[in-house]
């Protein structure tokens with residue numbers, strides 16, 4: 431099997447797994463995987479497809495500028511420019527972008543401070559952070575309609591230890607050195623988002639209840 435076929439199958443399996451989690455609502459989301467390093471080439475999802483379905487036209491091979499490397503009628507993901515920037519700036523071998531309700535709510539809650547930090551959670555080890563007081567920060571950028579600008583804004587906030595960027599009320603783009611690591615990072619981030627939102631809701635409910643009890647003289 432060629433490297434291209436191997437990477438195709440790997441990305442198709444990741445796509446199926448993320449689809450099983452219902453992480454591609456309304457044709458949203460895009461995925462890519464590196465095929466060659468120098469010159470850079472990667473497989474990226476074709477634009478506008480229902481990513482829950484597996485077809486022979488799910489991916490196309492593009493160069494480091496996002497241009498198709500094969501004769502095709504397929505259009506590369508509208509957000510290919512973001513993937514290009516991530517491959518240019520990091521050691522990523524795979525890049526995953528999904529829209530979930532949790533990542534959208536987190537992005538809106540923390541957009542004004544421009545980042546969100548998580549600490550005190552065992553799952554932070556999924557990012558290779560083993561310290562007892564380990565923490566992980568995700569930068570948040572505005573959701574520019576101009577996709578070139580959006581890619582530039584994503585590029586601007588990437589630091590050596592960045593593993594994902596949140597786009598406000600849009601979604602998350604996560605990467606890893608390979609498909610396994612990118613998926614592990616994505617699952618860990620979504621776990622942190624879900625935990626954080628549930629804890630916020632429960633804490634607020636307890637606080638409201640306590641205030642009512644105090645006001646009622648209980």
Ligand SMILES: CSC[C@@H](O)[C@@H](O)C(=O)COP(=O)(O)O
Pocket residue numbers: 456457458459460475476477478479506507508509527
């Ligand atoms: C249909 S909403 C999603 C799109 O606008 C975009 O954000 C997205 O994630 C998918 O675009 P695509 O061009 O299919 O890769």
Ligand SMILES: [Zn+2]
Pocket residue numbers: 458459460509527529600601
């Ligand atoms: Zn998107």
